[in-house]
Amino acid sequence: MRDYVTYEWFTILTILGIFALTTAKYINALRFSDFISIIGNSKYLKIYSKDQKFIDPFDGLLFLNLTFSGSIFLFFAYSIFVSPLTFELVSFLKLLLALATVVIIKTLLERLIASLFEIDNIVDAYLFQKITFLNYSGLILILSNLLLLYTSLDSKIVIITSFGTILLINLIGFMTSFKNHQKIINPNFFYFLLYLCALEIAPYILLYKVISEYNV
Template identity: 30%
Template structure:
């Protein structure tokens, strides 16, 4: 009985974070319910991304900051759950989650800043704008699905492996949609695209997991 009680206490912080995430969704709805709906279905709505580019809204406004916080927190929860189950010696707890959260946020921020700086340095900001906006839009879109999956697997008898496999599938779908909707840019600059993938996608991921393990 004591062991069970301890387990419930240890995982109570997850419930608190999930409540915070629900609150963030409520904030997004209050700020702009139509835009929230657009991002939920952005994976299947290319027109929404094009309209976002035309509006040219600053990525530093309240809506985008809240959306970014929601997505990175959701991803951090999934990474924490994966490491807790698959990594030997990983210490399960809020402190471990917070470290992962800071690492994930730093990863996306540094990557985003470098991409913006390089696009401006080589005067290709307008050329690659749809590429960058769609990449983040698809990430935000699947983060809502991942949040639902995380809640279901956390508070049901379903095996947590379902969450991990579903996450991998959703990221694969995101990659397919991203390549499909940017195929002209990618295949016209295939060599530079491969360099970009290696430098900004694959290598940082290895560094990210090294930092968290």
Template identity: 35%
Template sequence: MIALELHPRIIESKDWATIIFVFALVFIVVAKSAFENRFSDFIRLIVSDKYTKIYRESSHLMSGFNVLLLIVNLISFAFFIQLVLSHFGYGVKTDWILFVRIFTLLTVFILSKFLIEKIIATTFGIEEIIEQFNLQKVTFRTYIGLLLLPVSIFLFYEDFATNYLFFSIIGILLVINILTYVISLKIYQNLVIANLFYFILYLCALEIAPYYFIYYLITKN
């Protein structure tokens, strides 16, 4: 008689991710309801510069609209990073603890970078250019995060993603990020030229060095 050996079936729970995705959608709905006209202009950012012309003052940087979409942005990028790590064998996409770690690191990194930028800008007396430059970056990166959210949701619940797909998405994100800098520099070129020395120091210290160290730590480990 053949003995049957039973093995427990391990089912990975995705409920926590579903809840977080729902929260992200709720934040988007709240932003759309509370700032209807602004949200409408923001959605058309890719085809119209109306939003950047209307909301170009630095006072809009810490507005409720940007805070709501910043949370969505953090969720979107945290999930995408976790998906990339999972795909290349450095984690599990259903590990909620890993998501919390990535989300926390992203939040600390962004807030710390913002605080240091404020300190440096105040020290060098270039608050105006840095705040306007940051607002421009935040606007485009938030837009990228909003577009990336449905992609992250789709990839999370599907398992057919390939290396080519992930490298393509990462490549597109890098290109858009570079274009963001180019557009921002073009818009604020007069302010940049007037404070060129300090702006170069800012780029080297806070726009190049942090990402270089992150790359070094990842490749080192």
């Protein structure tokens, strides 16, 4: 009965993620098409980074899917590779909220630092690129969750393959950003390393701590 209830909630959240993606495609089919083909094609970044807004409905819908799908994936991954988790709706919603909060606060903090150091244009372009690849990872996550929920494939293989694919996607995004801003990064490499530790690594360590205390 517990597994049935767990999968029922995961099904609802997966449907909400699919609905968010469908809505994003409905409000801007051309942009969604460009977004889907972003790997190996810089057209999306070149066109839409110029028109980015502080609150973008299109990106917001993609982020909703990332949050729903990411929370389910993290639940499965932690349960299988670290320690079995008991599904409790309130605790799971806290996990979902923690994931969304980490990404949002991290982004706002980066924007604040950019404003303080008057490098808004550079950081805005970098953040748009990073968020785009992160949202693209949401497509992999939702496919992965469907396999984990409704097929008999080995869960460990599905999770490892999905994690590797997501890591590769975001590495491509990171290397693209590094290449585009290499002239600025090279003379300030020490500060770049500090940035990586403080704003790229530490938030995800915090998120892991939240997951590890899931049942506490």
